[in-house]
Every structure is written in C-alpha cells, then in structure tokens.
Amino acid sequence: MASNPTVTITLVQAMQITFARAQKTNRTQQIELDPNLYARVSVAQTKRRFLLFRLEGLPEEQLGQDLAQALGFEQYSLEWFEGNSVRSLVVQED
DSSP states (O other): OOOOOOOOOOHHHHHHHHHHHHHHHTSOEEEEEETTEEEEEEEETTEEEEEEEOSSSOOOHHHHHHHHHHTTOSSEEEEEEEOSSOEEEEEEEO
C-alpha cells in the first residue's frame, strides 16, 4: 500500500491555506499548530480572524502579533475570549 508523501510547509503557508479554505467553504476551520496549540480561522466579508488556544496554558500574545504581521494584517486587534474550557487569544483584522 502506497502512502502519501510527506510535505513540509511553513506555519504561515498552513494558515494561508486554512484561510483560503475558510473563505471557500464559508465555514470556520481549525488547524493544529502543535500538539497543544490550535487555531480557529474564519473570514467574514474581507476581514480575517483567528483564535489561538491551548488545551493546557495560554497562547502567547507575541505569537498572535507575529502571525498577524506575517499574514499581512495591516491593522488588527488582539483580545481575549473566555470559553467554557479554554481561554483564546482572538486576532482580528480591523
């Protein structure tokens, strides 16, 4: 049985692919960035937004800022969202 080849992409490329899929399907997408770090990605009209969350601990604000800049967010806001089980960092284009 042949297996799929391994492909290595950057974190920014993975997020760009996820944003494209969110826009195409008009649905929020979730991506695992590492075993304890996830992003939920959505696109409303032309505004992109992502939530970073960890199952244990909190995501770092600097990571949200770095990703926003790498993804070309010209102006963006950071805020915290308190869910039932995790606290998420919300990064949204203004």
